Amino acid sequence: MRAALKILAALVFAAASACNGGGAPEFAPGTSVLRLAEVNDVPTLDPAAGYDTVSWLFEQMLFSTLVRYGDADVKLHPDAALSWTVSPDATVFTFHLRRDIRFTSGRAVTSADFRYAIERVLNPKTNSKGMEYFRSIQGAPEFIAGRAAHLSGIVTPDPWTIIFHLRAPDPIFVDKLAMPFAAAVPHEAVERWGEDFSRHPVGSGPFMLKEWIGGQRIVMVKNPHYFIRDLPKLDAVVDLLGVSAELEWLKFEAGEIDVSAIPTAEFVYVMKTPSLKRLTTHQVTVATQYLGMNSQMAPFTDLRVRQAFNYAIDKHKLIALLNGRGVVAHGVMPPTLPGFDPDLKGYPYDPDRARQLLAEAGMKRLNVKLWLLADQTELMVGQSIQQDLALVGVDLTLKPIALAPLLDAVRQPNNVPFMVFGWEADFPDPSNFLDVLFSRSQWGANNDTFYYNPRVEALLKEAAPVTDLKKRYALYDQAEKIIVDDAPWVFLYNPVAYVIHQPWVHDFVLNPMRPTRLEKVWVSPHH
């Protein structure tokens, strides 16, 4: 009877597993496999569609872009391009491609494939999140409106050369080409699979998709035709999907996965245990967390109130609450961003000065509502701020809500006076912080404090086309100084990312701005 029940259970499970994709993947002995886990499922593997860390982790493995960032830095390196030149006015960009790149289908990658990828992103029917990055190419308005079959601003004189002509100078256009949106895709595969290209991706990156079972796992295997010899070092990567942070940690402890995030509850234990601490790696991200104050809404229309809030917040205490996983922010730009101004001092913790400024502004007792994401860490941050502000006579009410309504709410004018938010760079240039977050044109979009200062506006306009980096950064630094003086934000901290890996994992490094690249990672044999 018991045996019959066992057989029945096994049969039922086999039937269900067959529908869902079967058991754990098996590899031949000696195969070098890196095992990971993700909290989220993979939204997409289509480079035109993905705009999140998890999708980009895999897209980096599957596809090649003309240029890419270093493994642990945000400097541009050639990827599919051998070299490139930029015209002095930053309107013409010429790339020369390697001739030894092939899609996993076997076909050679040519300049037409890069052109096709960008046209696909700009095609409204693709619903790509990357459209805005390529609108500056000549002919983009006509192409988007359907009045032109191709972008006139992309010229491919031969299979190994691609030239971009822009409508206006854009010194950071090369950075935009490092985003997965601009990765080469073969038109024949996209046309064959249509919207399901994401399930059947064909690229020219270091890995190929072997298996993707939604909600369970994704398995990547080495692309034997990858154009950089001896890479990737791994034979395969298995990533378990939808694993909660707690389960991820249990799996790491059991040796079932090789790299893990460190849950808050375990962080102190890990950092106090030398054998574990030496397995951790960390990196200051190109991101800034802040408290946004809507400068069009009372009481934040008064500069003294905004400055008082800056003096009132104890950022060191906040970072201690986060187990040290942050560095104090003195301004908008994080220290890992090129153009960062180390001389900017910001606002020290000075509750007396805060009280004095509030008194000067005639604010004896203030009641303010802080909008924030309904998540454990944000609530902890909110409570710390509540405590700090209470000391200077401000009654703070927390309003935790879900991300989608929060994003919608902050985009409405005169709606959200005070909020906890963060910004993570898409490319390493001050414009990706200052233009996007403080220009008048971003009201109702990313300028969630509805900040406006004509001097800042003029400086941003002046800096945008400047190709001389020293001059460019000097202009942005001037703009940042004015913004810090105007204090539309309380500049909180720059998050530091931490991961821990097993002792048999080598060369796993974190990039400040992008998911880790896995082609140079290796695992000791017979671990």
Added chain:
Amino acid sequence: MLIYLARRIVFGAVVLLGTSLITFLIAFVIPADPAVAMAGAKADPQTLATIRHELGLDQPLYVQYGRYLDRALHGDLGRSYIRRQSVTALIVSRFPATAILAVSAMALSLILGVLMGTVAAAWHDRPIDHTLLVFSLGLVSMPVFWLGTMLLIAGGLYLRDFPLGGFEGPRSLVLPTITLALGSAGYYSRILHTNLVEALGQDYVRTARGKGLSPARTMFKHAMANALLPLVTLAGLDLAGLLSGVVLTETVFDWPGIGRLAFEAIFNLDIPLIMGTVLFAAFLIVVANLAVDLLYLWLDPRIRLEQAP
């Protein structure tokens, strides 16, 4: 009988239509822009406008609902905004995992519930009854996420007898099944206990005893048949609930079912996927209701007589 069945089916269809309408309206009333959810927090206004137009979000609500209904009737629940896959295909791919967990948890909870309820009723007001009462209440009160995590630590990390989550082989079914079944088992045992104690005091049971039937035969042949009836309704509806996804258990055990899919859809404001999973859950509940009604007709002749014209 046929008229009754037809009436129930029409009623079920109306419920589904109402559910689709309410879900649709809720999705559009909540203060969040699906285009922002799809394009991400950093999207510029032009990109958002393009996406709204491409998705038809700039059309009047009734047009959008009409299109949705038309497609749904053809089995097409739209495409997920975030995953860009067919919602129907996503639900179909996740259903087997949820179904196997739901059915095994239901089976275990019924076995345990009936066992505990019967023992407690047979020894009513004795120490074993009181012990089982406390035990059942403990099971009902135990939070699923806590129990699941404890079982994972004990069975997966220390004993290493069971996998640490995932959907890989029959052994991976054991811990989530226990986690999901214990709470319902405690509940069922209390319901059955109450019904059995009541039934054991009825005249027909006393008559059976007077005829010289053994206590066991009286219990199982006479009292149990009536006491089990309310459990049929409960278990039927519970099964429909389980089949439409168990978010916490699926999350704790990395179980790739519909509950986790629905949770992710809500978190990402993936409206087609939210609507698809809600409609699917409503469909299961309507079907379960119908099945329970039919089962009742078959089990209880009195109901059959009442329904007769």
